Amino acid sequence: MEQHKRKQPHTFEAIWQLARQIPFGRVTTYGRLARLAGDPRLSRVVGYAMHGAPPDVPCHRVVNRQGELSDAFSPLGKATHRALLEAEGVPFLPDGRVDLKAVLWPRP
DNA sequence: AGTATGACATAGC
DNA sequence: AGCTATGCCATAC
Numbered sequence: 001m002e003q004h005k006r007k008q009p010h011t012f013e014a015i016w017q018l019a020r021q022i023p024f025g026r027v028t029t030y031g032r033l034a035r036l037a038g039d040p041r042l043s044r045v046v047g048y049a050m051h052g053a054p055p056d057v058p059c060h061r062v063v064n065r066q067g068e069l070s071d072a073f074s075p076l077g078k079a080t081h082r083a084l085l086e087a088e089g090v091p092f093l094p095d096g097r098v099d100l101k102a103v104l105w106p107r108p
Numbered sequence: 109a110g111t112a113t114g115a116c117a118t119a120g121c
Numbered sequence: 122a123g124c125t126a127t128g129c130c131a132t133a134c
Binding site: 011039042044045 | 129
């Protein structure tokens with residue numbers, strides 16, 4: 001019997017596809033993408049997908065639940081991440097985190 | 109080849 | 122309220 005295939009054949013590709021749908025000036029979270037991908041537990045996989053994501057994927061628009069990017073966004077560092085988002089008009093909080101309630105996508 | 113780890117999140121205590 | 126434990130896919134050694 002076939003064990004129910006609870007995973008899709010192209011998880012990474014699905015995640016990248018969703019990440020590409022993030023509009024300009026908007027941000028989303030790993031868990032949100034994972035949920036859209038079909039499984040809320042793939043949040044970790046989403047992070048890894050970003051690690052191997054092609055330049056087509058605006059991985060800088062993907063942040064964690066706290067509204068800040070991971071410590072290893074890219075060899076450039078978090079400073080570059082903040083600069084990229086600010087360049088898109090993304091508001092930041094005094095804590096240095098992204099104002100998710102203002103740019104979170106899709107809007108709640 | 110199998111083990112361990114990693115760009116997170118949720119649930120339980 | 123904050124900390125611990127678990128789940129997931131893919132890559133690295």
